[in-house]
Amino acid sequence: MKCRLAILFKSVLLIMCFVSASLSYGNPAFAREEQPSETQVKAAFVYNFGKFVEWPPDRFVGKYFTIGIYGDDDFAQVLTEIVAGKSIHEKPILIKRFSKMEDIAGCHILFIGYSAKDHLPELFNIVHKLSVLTVSDLQGFADRSGMINFKIVKNYMRFEINLKAAQQAGLKISSQLLKLAIAIK
Amino acid sequence: MNIPGIVRLSVNPPKSCPPVNHRRLILNILPLALFILCMASSVWSYELANGSQIGHDLAEMSIEDLMNIEVTLVSKEPNKYFETPAAIYVITNEDIRRSGATSIPEVLRMAPGVDVERIDSNKWAISIRGTASRLTRTVLVLIDGRSIYTPVFGGVYWEDNDVMLADVERIEVVRGPGGTYWGANAISGIVNVITKSAKDTQGGLVTLGAGTLERIFGNVRYGGKGAGGLYYRVYAKYSDRDGVNHSNPDRDKYDEWQMGQVGFRADKDLSEKDSLTVHGDFHSARIGLYDSVSSYTAPYSRVVKEKDDSYGGNVVARWQRKLGEQSDLAFQMYYDKVNHRDILYNSDTDIVDFDFQHRLPRIWRQQITWGLGYRFINSKTSGLDTSFFRPADETFNLFSAFIQDDVELVKNRLHFILGSKIEHNDVTGFVIQPNARLLWTPTSEQTFWASVSRAVRTPSRFDYEYQNTTFAGLVGGSVPAYARVTYLNDKPQDLIAYELGHRIIFGSKFSLDTAVHYDVISETPSMEYALPAPHVFIETTPAPPHYVVPFNVDHKLTVETYGGEVSAEFRPVTWWRLTASQSIFYMHIYKDADSTDSRNISNLERVAPRLQSTLGSYMDLPANMNLSAMFRYVDTIPTLNIPSYWSLDARLAWKVKPNIELSVVGQNLLDNEHAENSVANKIPRGFYAKAQWQW
Secondary structure, three states: OHHHHHHHHHHHHHHHHHHHHHHHHHOHHHHHHHOOOHHHHHHHHHHHHHHOEEOOHHHOOOOOEEEEEEOOHHHHHHHHHHOOOOEEOOEEEEEEEEOOHHHOOOOOEEEEOHHHHHHHHHHHHHHOOOOOEEEEOOOOHHHOOOOEEEEEEOOEEEEEEOHHHHHHOOOEEOHHHHHHOOEEO | OOOOOOOOOOOOOOOOOOOOOHHHHHHHHHHHHHHHHHHHHHHHHHHHHOOOHHHHHHHHOOHHHHOOOEOOOOOOOOHHHHOOOOEEEEEEHHHHHHHOOOOHHHHHHHOOOEEEEEOOOOOEEEEEOOOOOOOOOOEEEEEOOEEOEEOOOOEEOHHHOOOOHHHEEEEEEEEOOOOOOOOOOOOOEEEEEEEOOHHHOOEEEEEEEEEOOEEEEEEEEEEEEEOOOEEEEEEEEEEEEOOOOOOOHHHHHOOOEEEEEEEEEEEEEOOOOEEEEEEEEEEEEEEEEEEEEEOOOOOOEEEEEEEEEEEEEEEEEEEEEEEEOOEEEEEEEEEEEEEEOOOOEEEEEEEEEEEEEEEOOOEOOEEEEEEEEEEEEEEEEEEEOOEEEOOOEEEEEEEEEEEEEEEEEEOOOEEEEEEEEEEEEOOOEEEEEEEEEEEEEEEOOEEEEEEEEEEEEOOOHHHHOEEEEEEEEEEOOOEEEEEEEEEOOOOOEEEEEEEEEEEEEEOOOEEEEEEEEEEEEEEEEEEEEOOOOOOOEEEOOOOOOEEEEEEEEEEEEEEEEEEEEEEEEEEEEOOEEEEEEEEEEEEEEEEOOOOOOOOOHHHHHOOOOOEEEEEEEEEEEOOOEEEEEEEEEEOOEHHHOEOOEEEEEEEEEEEEEOOEEEEEEEEOOOOOEEEEEEOOEEEEOEEEEEEEEEO
């Protein structure tokens, strides 16, 4: 009887072994972990946007290309990893995190996160004097005065561009990028 | 053979087993070793995937390639509400700020389907899809997970509960039964007030204001950081409100409301996966009260005017742990003490509550959430000889459990949600509240949902332990007569609700949200004669002898309600946002065959307004100013003789500097005054000015 129990125990262990093996390689949950996350994809997009936008020459002096982030610490971390050691328009990239709206200054791209959701008018007031490309994943960002707005359509990352806002800030957006936007406002 | 270090899979090989040899040993070790290897490798692949290898590859990809990557949606915010299979309206922090409201009841006016009636300066009657009375017992109100309804009468003492509105993240208003997630007593709806985390309220905030009705008010908040990722905030607020009854100066003096509250919140991420939140408040309110009280001796009925002090405090702790991509667990406990003073009775309530929730990872297209809860209530009351609870003091134990399964029938298109809550309380025993919902999202711009639910309102002490005797007059000029109402309704009110809803978004400028409902509520309180005709008896104690007509509150009414709400949001230009809503509500009441309730049924049916409309306009003006206006129309309440009214609240704000804002607010601007809940107390026009400074 005890012998049979031992055999039963071992076969169960073998079965569990196969199950865990299949789980680790076939399980969608694990497969998903090898796929990039939404935040990583957005960060890659922001890095690419920089390549397709031209800043007015007087605002483009300085050693670094600065990307500022306000209102989303997770994004800041992911972006730092993604652009490590890279450059845009031949300038090495510098990431700046802003915790207070009033401190926002001296950046070429500004990513605005969910913490700013309720304070957009004040934020736009601060940035409209600077030639900053404003990017966000907040709903309706490009309908207000934001320039680029992320939108997930059927699980794929897309973006909308508010061309007027960008032009008002003196920024030139390449037609290649405009072609890929799902909406131009 | 005994090889040290090898795990023996059997404790003692019995004599009937073949002797140990090398082959057998390998057969013993192999499965275990393989098992360990598999587990380890699955952990490795998890770790690898999480590394920055992916990030680096991403940066090399072109935009066209990036647009071909399928992203796993982690619903952070807005989409969450679009795909909720319930009639939900979210009031954001910006909505609150622009409305000029200074208390939660005022904020709720902008939600469709919510009937907010101001009784006087400090009392409110609020209901969702139901009848509003101060003792509305069918709306569950939560502030950061703590229920603020009092078990004494199962309603909310709005005059005792305050929140620093500037630090409110959002208020979710759900119309209809919440059933599974939120539990019993949510039969008409749920108001869920969520405050910002301490991380989002760093720095200082000072507000000062003064006005006509809002005589004077001030808030101070300071948020800071501690060592090791600890964020905290502390606040204090005080408000003094004038009475509303300007035409009756005597009554006006005893209609005031002074309230002070202090509180704190601390949040800390204990690890990458764990977070802990602790918060608490203490409040003290002085409320003016004006009521008539009956007694057995001359003068039998007198008006009592007094200022009563109520106070209370609470501490809440919540621990959350993220187990995976869409899997987490949360444990919460709180202690709440409310000492409430009123003319007809006083009550001291202590509540200890434990709540546990676990969301399992998605498996076989299902997301299962389940939870357990326990609440202990110690209720002490004291009353008058004509108004009291019997027994005066009592304790309650409430056990609850819930389970919910969200099945994705068609990927990203069709979800079926089935759930049930089971509760056990000392009064009614086991109560089961099942609900089923269907959510269909044909496109990312449109969603349909349907729901059938059963919800139960557990009787409160007021329903079956309270007795009130009211002086009715002198018979023959000398013998006093009283009407005595004894509440004997210990059966839970039972609601079956059928709901349908639809949401559509046109671009990002216009959205429309519709919901319709049909509900049957049985075991609704009815007023029955306790004695057969002539329904009266002579009582000799307490002296002098007097007539008493006794009534028992039983549960012999069935109520049928139906209606719907439509709300729309339109942003024609970037600086102007418009909102509109329309609510319709009809009620029919049926008496059971054996009911002796002699009240006028059509009167009872018209105790809630049939139509309510709101129209809001929010404009960003140049020079850092903004103007908001909220019109509302409330239909007549024939039962209380209250006519329909239009009202306008407006606010003009100016950001002098990025951190200093001045604002001027006018409330109830269209009339000198109008009645909302009682013709005796009309709500007047009011103005106030406010300055806010942040650093």
